[in-house]
Amino acid sequence: MNTVFKALADPTRRQILDLLKKGDLTAGEIADHFDISKPSISNHLNILKSADLVMSEKKGQYIVYSLNTTVFQDVITWLINVSGKGNETP
Amino acid sequence: MNTVFKALADPTRRQILDLLKKGDLTAGEIADHFDISKPSISNHLNILKSADLVMSEKKGQYIVYSLNTTVFQDVITWLINVSGKGNETP
């Protein structure tokens, strides 16, 4: 859970997720959207992958990244739980 | 928005939010739950306050902290948007 929050705490990584929302992309295509070196983007992708927020699949010479939407639900649940419920005066 | 994600990216701060979910607490009461110095907790509270995740109110000698639930909704919305919608092949 901490890994996920840490991964989400960087604006570049959130932008990457925003890009992938629109469709799958190769590592290179993702890097092209940023003014950051490819190795740095590679590192960000790794962090997102470790947090299970994205998946990667090798397609020949390319590596295609895509969103893994399942983990988001856990974060949403935590947030709803901490913010929404438990506030009723019993 | 970045401030909020950064604030949520620390386990101690998330624990503080979990505590406040159950009810308001003074800075000292919060610090008592942790093995960390009071100044460190004070710093964490400051970060949570800057992110508008908590509010503080001076009650005499004490400062009472409480959850500010409104900001959580923005984070939830972002997460739902990035994970849920936009995946339909149009």
Next chain:
DNA sequence: AAGTTATTTAGTTAATTATCTAATTATCTA
């Protein structure tokens, strides 16, 4: 097989962050 392209790994550096101790400010009580 030699060269080119895509991506990652390794190693380094600079910036940020979490923590600590010590000192300060403010409030309460005897």
Next chain:
DNA sequence: TAGATAATTAGATAATTAACTAAATAACTT
């Protein structure tokens, strides 16, 4: 008002993180 308690601010240090360049790996093309 003097002493005790609550919380913060200040300043220092250690750990983490984001970024870079250079090198390595893997797959495609001619």
